[in-house]
Amino acid sequence: MIAHTIQSALAPVFVLVAIGNIMNILSTRLGRIVDRARVLQKLYGETSGKGHDLVVLEMRQVDQRILLNTQAIRVLVMAGLAIGTTVAALFVEEMANVPLERVAAGIFLFAVSLLMWGLWLFLRETQVAAESLRIPETYLEAHRDL
Secondary structure, X not given: OHHHHHHHHHHHHHHHHHHHHHHHHHHHHHHXXXXXXXXXXXXXXXXXXXHXXXXXXXXXXXXXXXXXXXXXXXXXXXXXXXHXXXXXXXXXXXXXXXXXXXXXXXXXXXXXXHHHHHHHHHHHHHHHHHHHOOOXXXXXXXXXXX
């Protein structure tokens, strides 16, 4: 029967691997965002007028990205913990002969919900990043035929 439990635990473990990969992507992005924040903090003291306003605007966007990114990481860590708890419940059920199938299923559904929430936060962070990377209209010189 332990072989059956190991087979049952494989699906949650694959989800755990996926969560780890997403967290790796988020951590990399967070590092780049923090690097950009440091550059902007240096520029903050060196700019004035319209250039300073642009620095402040980008700093606000970077701050929002940091918030969304760290929230996504936090939620995905909770999802990973819930997946681990699901696997543990499956093994406790087998080893102690305690009926925990419904508990394991509930925890797994909770973990999937957390994963979806984390992905939504990731989507929001990428949307903020895309908005901040848009080229200002004045640079495009749309009024000129080229």
